Amino acid sequence: MEPETVPHTLVDARGSACPGPITDLSMAYRRSKVGDVIELWATDPGVKPDVRAWATKTGNLVRSVEHQPDKIVVVLEILRR
Amino acid sequence: MPTRVLVIGGGSGGTMLANALDHRRHEVTVVSASSDHLFQPALLYLAFTGAAARPVRPERALLGRHVHLVEDRVTRVDLGSRQVSTAAGRDLGYDYLVLATGIQSDPSQIPGLAELNARFGDYHSTVAQARLLWRHLDAFGGGTIVLGQSTPVCKCPPSPVEGILLADELLRRRGRRGASRLVFLTPYPRPYPAEAVNEVVEPILAARGIEVMPFFDVDRIDTEASVVHSIEGDEVRYDLPILIPPFVGADIAFEPPDVLDPDRFLRTDRHTLRVQGFDNVFAIGDGTDLPTSKSGVGAHLEAKVVARALKGRPASFDGRTNCPLDLGHGRGTFVIGSYDRPVARSRPTRLKHLMKIVFGKVYWLSLRGWLEPVFDLYFKLTAPRPS
Numbered sequence: 137m138e139p140e141t142v143p144h145t146l147v148d149a150r151g152s153a154c155p156g157p158i159t160d161l162s163m164a165y166r167r168s169k170v171g172d173v174i175e176l177w178a179t180d181p182g183v184k185p186d187v188r189a190w191a192t193k194t195g196n197l198v199r200s201v202e203h204q205p206d207k208i209v210v211v212l213e214i215l216r217r
Numbered sequence: 218m219p220t221r222v223l224v225i226g227g228g229s230g231g232t233m234l235a236n237a238l239d240h241r242r243h244e245v246t247v248v249s250a251s252s253d254h255l256f257q258p259a260l261l262y263l264a265f266t267g268a269a270a271r272p273v274r275p276e277r278a279l280l281g282r283h284v285h286l287v288e289d290r291v292t293r294v295d296l297g298s299r300q301v302s303t304a305a306g307r308d309l310g311y312d313y314l315v316l317a318t319g320i321q322s323d324p325s326q327i328p329g330l331a332e333l334n335a336r337f338g339d340y341h342s343t344v345a346q347a348r349l350l351w352r353h354l355d356a357f358g359g360g361t362i363v364l365g366q367s368t369p370v371c372k373c374p375p376s377p378v379e380g381i382l383l384a385d386e387l388l389r390r391r392g393r394r395g396a397s398r399l400v401f402l403t404p405y406p407r408p409y410p411a412e413a414v415n416e417v418v419e420p421i422l423a424a425r426g427i428e429v430m431p432f433f434d435v436d437r438i439d440t441e442a443s444v445v446h447s448i449e450g451d452e453v454r455y456d457l458p459i460l461i462p463p464f465v466g467a468d469i470a471f472e473p474p475d476v477l478d479p480d481r482f483l484r485t486d487r488h489t490l491r492v493q494g495f496d497n498v499f500a501i502g503d504g505t506d507l508p509t510s511k512s513g514v515g516a517h518l519e520a521k522v523v524a525r526a527l528k529g530r531p532a533s534f535d536g537r538t539n540c541p542l543d544l545g546h547g548r549g550t551f552v553i554g555s556y557d558r559p560v561a562r563s564r565p566t567r568l569k570h571l572m573k574i575v576f577g578k579v580y581w582l583s584l585r586g587w588l589e590p591v592f593d594l595y596f597k598l599t600a601p602r603p604s
Contacts, residue, residue, distance in 0.1 A: 151508050151536055162405075163368070193406075193449055
């Protein structure tokens with residue numbers, strides 16, 4: 137992995153179904169600042185629409201959503217805080 | 218010679234675990250900062266129905282005779298040298314340590330919240346705070362009630378929805394609902410984060426005329442103007458604010474300090490419940506960083522896993538949640554899931570509400586472990602199914 141793509145914050149929400157991965161993302165957002173990159177790992181398929189809706193509402197950017205065999209990896213960039 | 222098991226915390230998890238251990242194999246000591254044990258779910262009913270019974274009993278009376286109780290506050294835990302220090306100057310050693318240290322509300326994290334909670338009360342900290350909130354609700358003649366969790370981590374995830382539905386029920390019973398606006402704040406995309414539960418909850422909120430403001434992470438409160446502001450840039454004016462404070466882990470200094478995450482939750486193995494890096498240290502209950510709901514039933518199931526491990530039996534936690542959700546007007550549902558089995562939709566019924574009330578009634582007995590065969594059967598019959 138190239139150094140510039142190394143995420144600033146890794147949020148591991150695998151196995152989280154209740155309350156869910158968005159909890160862990162929101163907590164990371166509270167601690168973040170503009171320019172931060174958050175990489176979210178989840179197993180709950182609901183994470184995809186939730187993260188997109190979250191990013192639209194908060195004005196932040198979903199850089200990528202990748203399905204891996206054991207998890208869904210979402211990379212977000214914090215543009216607004 | 219029996220091994221020494223030291224349990225820090227006399228809440229649900231710590232008490233159940235201590236009682237579950239065999240005194241012939243283990244010398245068990247519980248350190249609890251309080252001589253009283255609070256049944257925390259009862260705060261909801263103190264605050265929203267004016268329930269009179271005080272949900273508190275002496276911790277000593279809840280522990281088996283074989284369990285030593287030290288009423289003292291732990292200030293420092295050194296996992297390397299196996300030494301626990303207390304406020305009264307005690308130094309306690311152990312062979313096995315169980316951290317059932319819980320979480321506590323911390324309104325100081327949000328500007329204006331400490332003042333707000335002190336004035337209006339809350340239903341996630343103490344009996345006095347819950348009764349203060351009831352006095353405000355009891356006297357409420359009309360206007361805007363704003364209710365929500367300030368941050369995404371909440372002790373008992375169903376409790377925000379339960380609070381707004383019970384507030385609605387109270388106002389309807391008193392004929393004041395027409396003069397009131399109810400606004401529900403949530404940091405999530407929808408009223409309940411788990412989609413299957415939300416499918417049950419959202420239509421009920423809509424039918425009762427409760428407004429929902431999603432993606433609302435509380436940033437600050439302007440107590441002069443009576444306005445709550447969110448990180449996302451929204452705001453809402455209140456007459457009666459019911460804001461659930463943020464929660465943090467217990468105020469204990471750990472060595473090494475990196476066993477805690479930034480919110481002071483203990484970094485805990487999801488299955489073995491051992492604290493990262495220490496085979497003889499376990500964590501259970503709200504104080505862990507497990508991706509499950511912070512609830513009494515979680516602490517109960519985790520205590521069972523650790524009790525088995527300490528008896529030398531195979532033991533693994535599956536992340537099971539089993540949270541009752543009071544929907545008001547005598548109906549309830551359950552939030553049931555596990556690490557690998559998502560929460561399924563559960564039809565609201567009167568029976569499920571009754572089960573929540575019965576769990577509350579038998580709580581004190583369940584701490585002693587006397588109802589375990591009944592609970593084992595219940596958990597088996599209600600186990601979440603694969604998706």
